[in-house]
Amino acid sequence: MKILVTGGAGFIGSHTLVELYAAGHKPVVLDNLSNSSPKSLERVAELAGVESVPFYECDIRDRAAVDALLEKEGHFDACIHFAGLKAVGESVAKPWEYYDNNIGGTLTLLDCMRWHGCKNIIFSSSATVYGDPAVVPITEECPKGHCTNPYGQTKSMLEEIMSDMQKADPEWNVVLLRYFNPIGAHRSGRIGENPNGIPNNLMPYITQVAIGRRKELGVFGNDYDTPDGTGVRDYIHVVDLARGHVCALKAIERKCGLAVYNLGTGRGYSVLEVVNAFEQATGVKVPYKIQPRRPGDIATCYSDPSKAAAELGWRAEYGIEDMCRDSWRWQSMNPEGY
Numbered sequence: 113m114k115i116l117v118t119g120g121a122g123f124i125g126s127h128t129l130v131e132l133y134a135a136g137h138k139p140v141v142l143d144n145l146s147n148s149s150p151k152s153l154e155r156v157a158e159l160a161g162v163e164s165v166p167f168y169e170c171d172i173r174d175r176a177a178v179d180a181l182l183e184k185e186g187h188f189d190a191c192i193h194f195a196g197l198k199a200v201g202e203s204v205a206k207p208w209e210y211y212d213n214n215i216g217g218t219l220t221l222l223d224c225m226r227w228h229g230c231k232n233i234i235f236s237s238s239a240t241v242y243g244d245p246a247v248v249p250i251t252e253e254c255p256k257g258h259c260t261n262p263y264g265q266t267k268s269m270l271e272e273i274m275s276d277m278q279k280a281d282p283e284w285n286v287v288l289l290r291y292f293n294p295i296g297a298h299r300s301g302r303i304g305e306n307p308n309g310i311p312n313n314l315m316p317y318i319t320q321v322a323i324g325r326r327k328e329l330g331v332f333g334n335d336y337d338t339p340d341g342t343g344v345r346d347y348i349h350v351v352d353l354a355r356g357h358v359c360a361l362k363a364i365e366r367k368c369g370l371a372v373y374n375l376g377t378g379r380g381y382s383v384l385e386v387v388n389a390f391e392q393a394t395g396v397k398v399p400y401k402i403q404p405r406r407p408g409d410i411a412t413c414y415s416d417p418s419k420a421a422a423e424l425g426w427r428a429e430y431g432i433e434d435m436c437r438d439s440w441r442w443q444s445m446n447p448e449g450y
């Protein structure tokens with residue numbers, strides 16, 4: 113299939129490109145490089161054994177540029193839509209920027225797509241739409257919760273917008289993928305997560321402490337109602353997540369209409385368990401200090417991934433050791449990122 117991949121130069125997008133090539137698809141990337149480097153695409157090309165990845169430096173809010181891309185490229189079978197801003201804390205400080213980029217950008221993209229006859233989309237949603245879940249593991253039927261930040265609101269609103277569009281026009285096939293916590297990197301160590309500035313997320317912080325760029329990890333709270341008091345999350349290897357998109361394309365080919373899937377492993381790990389697993393997998397110590405809770409965090413969040421297994425034939429294959437080992441290989445081979 114010929115696939116438009118928005119945000120393809122980013123962390124999850126770059127890993128998905130490798131899997132798309134491996135499955136025989138033809139991706140074309142649109143990215144404004146606001147949170148990524150074009151080097152990721154050079155490395156994807158090297159891993160995929162292609163000369164270069166077709167790439168348009170373009171913003172999804174720029175209607176004329178998106179239209180021109182779709183005009184020039186001709187028919188796309190589907191779009192995998194990763195492009196978006198994703199820093200929870202930043203979204204609280206800059207709500208307009210998040211609504212403009214994520215919602216405004218997606219509305220423009222969807223409109224351009226329908227005018228060019230492409231009504232198939234896979235959307236990067238997030239476990240954040242469940243808010244603080246009443247029960248775990250979380251199934252797709254669990255009610256969506258109150259999102260405590262503008263980033264989460266954009267994901268939840270975009271899910272509603274695309275669901276309404278699909279209801280009104282059944283020619284659309286919309287797959288909403290709710291990712292849990294993606295970590296890890298391609299096992300080559302050539303592509304990985306490349307956060308700007310101080311990492312917000314746990315694993316990049318751990319790897320930066322391990323490589324000596326930061327003194328110690330702050331563990332945000334040890335008084336949650338969890339076995340060791342620290343927050344529990346469902347970490348998923350980014351390559352497993354990437355393969356989930358290839359499976360979701362098959363659902364689009366089967367004309368799935370509207371479909372929603374959790375992509376997680378179904379297993380939760382606490383912060384201290386992750387630190388321990390990292391030390392075991394790499395032999396590198398990670399000094400840490402208990403700090404106050406981070407505002408907006410919840411105690412426990414992990415998925416029931418059985419719907420994706422039953423309907424997409426997708427299951428996460430990698431365990432926490434693989435995730436730690438591969439994150440560390442990426443960080444140690446690229447101490448300053450790309």
Ligand code: NAD
Pocket residue numbers: 118119120121122123124125142143144145146147148170171172173193194195196197198213217236237238239291292293294
């Ligand atoms: P990322 O920042 O590495 O990738 C996003 C890409 O989108 C970047 O390359 C950025 O330059 C591009 N982009 C942003 N705004 C754009 C715009 N207006 N026009 C064109 N390109 C634009 O993030 P990621 O971790 O790869 O996440 C990909 C998607 O998955 C995002 O939508 C994110 O919200 C979602 N998601 C991520 C996580 C996570 O923990 N990483 C969890 C759940 C959902």
Ligand code: UFG
Pocket residue numbers: 198200238239240291292293312313314315317329330331332333342343344345383406409413
């Ligand atoms: N944590 C620390 N110290 C850190 C960073 C994180 O103790 O320096 C803890 C957090 O308190 C939490 C756990 O590690 O208990 C995971 O935190 P992350 O920031 O890595 O991930 P979150 O679960 O908070 O959120 C992430 C993404 C969201 C996405 C969500 C989906 O940041 O965008 O996963 O589940 F929506």
